[in-house]
Amino acid sequence: MDTKTNSSTDSRGRKTLKALWILFILLLIAPAIGFIILWSALAITYAGVSDQNIRWAFGSSFAIVFFVSLFCFPRRMLTTMCLLTASCAVFWWWTTLRPSHDRQWSQLSAVLPIVKIEGDTATVQSIRNFKYAADGDYIPGYYDKTFDLNKIETLDLIISYWGDGKHTAHSMLSFGFKDGGYLCVSVEARTEDGEEYSGIAGMFRKYELIYVLGDEMDLIGSRTGVRAEQVYLYPTKTPRGDVRKLFEKIAARVNEIAKHPEFYNTLTDNCTTCLAYSGRSIIPPGSFDYRILLNGYADEMAYDNGWIATDAPFARTRDRHHINKYVKDEFDRAHFSRRIRPHLPQPQRPKKVPATQESPDQTQ
DSSP: OHHHHHHHHHHHHHHHHHHHHHHHIIIIIHHHHHHHHHHHHHHHHHSSSSOHHHHHHHHHHHHHHHHHHHHHOSOHHHHHHHHHHHHHHHHHHHHTOOOOSOSOBOGGGSOOOEEEEETTEEEEEEEEOOEEOTTSOEEOOEEEEEEEGGGEEEEEEEEEEOTTOSSOOEEEEEEEETTSOEEEEEEEEEOBTTOOOOTTGGGTTOSEEEEEEEOHHHHTHHHHTTTOOEEEEEEBOOOHHHHHHHHHHHHHHHHHHHHSOOBOBTTTBSHHHHHHHHTTTTSSOSSOOGGGTSGGGHHHHHHHTTOBSOOSOHHHHHHHTBGGGGOOSHHHHHTHHHHTOTTSOOOOOOOOOOOOOOOHHHHO
16 A cells, blocks of 8 residues: 555656656746747848848758757757757857948948047037938038037937837937037947848847937938938936036047947947946936836936926926927028027027019119
8 A cells, every 4th residue: 555655656756847847948948949049040140241141041041940950850959959059159150250440331321430639629520411302312421620618518318219119219419519509429330331220130240339420400300301200309407517528428439439340239339328328427327227228218217317407297398399390391490409499599580571563664
């Protein structure tokens, strides 16, 4: 009787251990293997600059071969060891990739800016000033300008949404000067000629990083205009001294990138994280906030941390600083930097002067 009882207990114990092992495989090992296969396939597909069609073929083949082998091949341990070996080789190759300034760049990211600071003056070389047509075409343009850092006064946060998504957006900063001038800063993926941006590719060392310094008519106007993006501009409460410190830190990063290229990364080195890192002692929050990654909520994060200059509720603040409604015609664009700031005095529309009628004597 005791023997039967012990046998029954051992059987239940073995079944329990087997169930726990299966659960362990399903919850931990299987997702880990799936992640390894997916990461390796995407790295093969996107990383580097070789022919994209060949990359798609190799990346797809890698994923298909290992997924099918794990499900159909009876010796799964051997398949797993082969997978780990192949993935380690892919990871090693990925770490050997190096950023470069020597590529065939698209016109929008062809020129790297440089900032030279001497005392209280900053000379910015290659400020972008493209002229855009309604069909999306553009005329490239750059200029140099010297700014008096003693006259730097304001810092504005710009959030621009493309498509229907609200979770992600493009973040920019704009520095305002006492003479009414502005310098806009946009951190972007530096694309090559004919190359389109992809958020997934941006996680696999596909693009280099570029700091674009431009006037607002270019960097903001192109988004409210030909790109048809929804753009919000918020004045911040940043003290003038901190605005200057941030300008100098960003200028140092601009020069560093010009000397030593770096990779763009969709998650860690993007339009929001790079600016937040430069201003980590100035721009809230001081600690990590998930909205740094889901930057479509960056304006809400700034509002919650008291960085936006307003006493109104967030919904009302957001509506007021939705700038698309302020630049609907050519007159608005002629006064672009003032029009997109509803907290500033607005230019008056010129009165139409009626045409002078000629007298009968003059017509004869």
